[in-house]
Amino acid sequence: MAALLNVHDVKKHYPVRKGFALFGSRGVSLKAVDGVSLSVEENRVLGVVGESGSGKSTLARMMTALLKPDYGSVEFEGKNVFGLSGKELKAFRRAVQIIFQDPFASLNPRATVFETIAEPLKIHGLVPRGQIRDKVAALLSEVGLGPDSLGRYPHEFSGGQRQRVCIARALAVSPRLIVADEPLSALDVSIQAQIINILAGLKARTGMAYVFISHDLRVVEYLSDEVAVMYLGRVVEHSGAEELFAAPLHPYTAGLLASAPGLDPSSKPERQVPKGDVPSPIDIPSGCPFHPRCPRRFEPCDRVFPKLVQPAGQQGRVVACHLWNQYR
C-alpha cells in the first residue's frame, strides 16, 4: 500500500551554549532528532514510543510541518510538504491534524467550544454557513459531548472533556491522518480509557491513520499496528506491534517492556531494567547511544554505531543493535 506520509532521514539539531560565557563557552548541538525515517500508511496506526529526550515530540512537529527539519524530507502523498504552494499547504493542513498533550494549553480560553470547532470549518469552507451549528453539534456527539457544550468555555470543562474538544476540532476537517502527541498523559486512568475508545472507534469508522506518540507501552500496544521505538533522537527498533511486544529484538525495547508494570500481583517477573537515566541529548554517548545502560553490551558497542538492519528471518522488522548484525 502506498504511504500516506513519508519521513525520510530527518534531522533536527539545536545549537546550545555549554559552560558560562565569561569562561569561554563552546557551541554544541542538541540532537533532538538525528536521522529518522518512517512512513505511515492509510488506516494504520503507527505507535512511537520513547522516554524523555527521545525526540518523539520534535518528530511529531516535523511530521505535521510545524517545524522544518535541518536535513531530510517529509512527504505527504509523494510531495515534499516544505515545497508546497499556499493552496497545497492549506490542503495539507486539512489532511493532517495534530492533537497535543495538554488540553489546557491547546484551547483558546476566550473562545467557546462552538467557536473553537467552527473555525476550521469556516477556514476550509467545508460547510455552508447555515449548517455550521449542526455540524459542530454532530462532531461533539462523535466524541461524546452533548449540544449543551456549544456555548461553554474551556475552563468549564474537565481535562478529559477538553481533550474531547481537541479531538472534535481535529476531526472537523475530516483529516486523513491525526498525529497525537501524548494525548492521554494529562488524564486520569478512567478518562484515558474513554479517549482510547473514541480514537479506536474513529479509526474503525473513518479509515483514518494515526501516529500515536506515547511513553505508555500498554496504550501503544493496545492501539498500534506497528511500533517505532525511539532513543536519543533515533529509531532503535521498528516492527509490527504484535511481534514487537511478543519478542523485542533491541535490549532497550526489552528493558522498556520489563519496566512497565503489569496488573498481575502473583507474577512478578525477574526483570532486567536498564541502568541509570537517559543521557542528555547534548552528550550522546559514542558508538551505540544505548551502550552505557545496556545489559548486553559487548566489544564494538561503545565505538561502532549500529545501523538499522533487518535481522535474518525477521521479515518487516528493523533493529539498530550489534547483536543482530555481522558482529554476532
Add this chain to the structure above:
Amino acid sequence: MPLIDVKGLNVSFDGKKPVQVVKDVSFQIEKGEIFGLAGESGSGKSVTALSMLGLLPGGAKARGSISFKGAELAGLSPERMRSIRGKEISMVFQEPMTSLNPVLKVGYQIREALQAHMNISKKEADERAVSLLRDVRIPAPEERARDYPHQLSGGMRQRVMIAMAIACGPSLLIADEPTTALDVTVEAQILDLIDGLVKDSGKNMSVLLVTHDLGILAEHATNVAVMYAGRIVEMAPVRAIFETPGHPYTIGLLESIPQKGKRGRPLKPIPGAVPPPYALPPGCKFSDRCFFKIPKCTEAEPELRPSGDRGTGLRLARCIRSEELQWRPS
C-alpha cells in the same frame, strides 16, 4: 499492634461552604509492609497522606485519630510533630526538583536532615550522607554529594530525596506519587530501590505508597486501599484487589487499563467523570457512574464492610452488592 492506625479520618476545607475532601478513612499499616493507596485526581489520597504528617494546608480541618506506635498524633503540638516528621515518619514527594533547594549541594541538604534530628558532628553527618547516597545506589557518592540538584538527572534527584527521607531511619516512609515525573525505566529502578530498602530494613520500615497507577501497586504493595471521592471504597490484600475485586469502581479501573496481549479488545471505561466534592450524588458516591447500580444505592451511603474471602484474602468494600460481583481477570 500495627505501626500506624488511622481511624475515622475526616478532612474538610473552609470556604463559603466547607468542602469535605476526606470522609471516614480508616486503615492500618503493619510493620515492614508496603501499603498502597490508589485513586484518581481528587480522590483524597494526597490529603490523607499529608494529614498523617501534620502537613495539611491552612484552612483544612482534620478530625479523627492517627495512632503511631501506640501514641496519638492528632492534636500534637507543632514542635512535637516536627520532632517526629522527618525522623519517625518521612516523605518523598512527586517532583524532586521542587523539593530540593537549588542553591545548596545535595550532601549539605542530607546533612541538614541528619543534624536536625540527631546529635552528631558535621564530619559524622557528612560521612553518613555519603553512605546514604550509596544506600540509594548512586554511583560515585562522594562526588555526587558535592553536586547541586540541577547537575543531577530526575532519577538521581529522586534518589537523593529518598536518601534524605531514610536518613534518620524512619519507621514509616510516605511516598506520594514518587515516580510520576520519571521515565518508565527510571520509575522501575526507583520502585525496586524502595522495595529493597523495605526488605533490608528487616521490618523496621514500612511504606505508604500513594499512586494513581494500579500496575505499580500490583507489583509492589502488600495491601491496597482504593479511594474514590474522599472515601475508601475497597481495601484488601493486593491479590484480592486484582483477582477478585469487590467494588464496581475497582473493576472500572481495571477495565480501563489496556493489558498485555489484549490488543483491540474494547476497553470498558467508567462513564462520566469524578464529580466535584460539593456535587456528590446522594447515597453511594459512585452510584452515578456505576454499572451495577440499583435504586437502593442512592438511598443511603453504604458502609465499608467485610465482604468475604474469595480465596484471596479478607476484604472490606463499600458496596451493598459486593458479594454479587463476579469479575475475574481475563
